[in-house]
Structures are given as structure tokens and as C-alpha cells.
Amino acid sequence: MKYLKQFFIIMLISFIGEVLKWFIPLPIPASIYGLILMLTALCTGIIKVEKVEETSTFLIEIMPVMFIPASVGLLDSWGELRDIIFPIGAIIIITTIVVMGVTGKITQGIIRMEKREKNE
Incomplete structure (x- = not known):
């Protein structure tokens, strides 16, 4: 249950980044808004590192797997x-x-x- 709560916090911050992207018409990806929000929340103590540490470590560990679809897309557009x-x-x-x-x-x-x- 702890991991589910941590993942929910991370996804909530990402969702808020998506909403900001929709409201603020700048050419900045929603993920950057989310990263800035998460950094701000962690630095100000709104979110404690312990509240997202294990899940974020897991997500960083599996990050190479996330590049597989992009690699396949490159192979698909080789022409x-x-x-x-x-x-x-x-x-x-x-x-x-x-x-x-x-x-x-x-x-x-x-x-x-x-x-x-x-x-x-």
C-alpha cells in the first residue's frame, strides 16, 4: 500500500503539470512543469522525501525499459x-x-x- 501511495503522489504531481501545460500556453513540456512542481514541493517540505523515495528509486531503476518504445519508433522510421x-x-x-x-x-x-x- 505504501508504494501505491507514493506512486499516487508522483502521478498527482505529473497530472498537475499536465493541467498547467493546458492553462499556460508556453512551449514547455508538461513533464518539465511536473519536475519543477516536484522539486519545489520537496525543497519546501510540502512533500517529504521519505513519502516518495522507494517508488522514485524503482522508477529510476526501470528507466532504461522506458526507452524501448522510442527505440522501436526510430527503427520504424529508418527510411x-x-x-x-x-x-x-x-x-x-x-x-x-x-x-x-x-x-x-x-x-x-x-x-x-x-x-x-x-x-x-
Whole structure:
């Protein structure tokens, strides 16, 4: 029953994100609204981490399974993708390297900042 309650909380936040998407005409996916709502609720203490921890851990563990339909969809549209596979591949490689580099630099900056705060 505990897992059902946790899943209900997560789905309720997702539903509220869907409703916000319907009311706010911005080009932002409903899932982003839901993520922002969940982050806000967790940071403010409206929802305690313990109230969603086990179910969210389970959902993260099975996340690779969620990509199977998208992969099948890509295979299904191979005819359209065949002509542009090299430009798409180059974009994927370049953006992956850029994201990894920026993430690394930001992480290093945060670690340095935390070390300075500890030493002071």
C-alpha cells in the first residue's frame, strides 16, 4: 500500500503539470512543469522525501525499459532517417562532448567553492 501511495503522489504531481501545460500556453513540456512542481514541493517540505523515495528509486531503476518504445519508433522510421544519419550523428557527438565538458566544469567549480567555504 505504501508504494501505491507514493506512486499516487508522483502521478498527482505529473497530472498537475499536465493541467498547467493546458492553462499556460508556453512551449514547455508538461513533464518539465511536473519536475519543477516536484522539486519545489520537496525543497519546501510540502512533500517529504521519505513519502516518495522507494517508488522514485524503482522508477529510476526501470528507466532504461522506458526507452524501448522510442527505440522501436526510430527503427520504424529508418527510411526517413537514412539520408540524414551522418549530420544527426555529428550533432549527437558534438553536443554530448559539449554537455560533458560544461557539466564537468560546473561540477569542478562547485567542488572548489565548497572547499573554500569549508576552509573559511
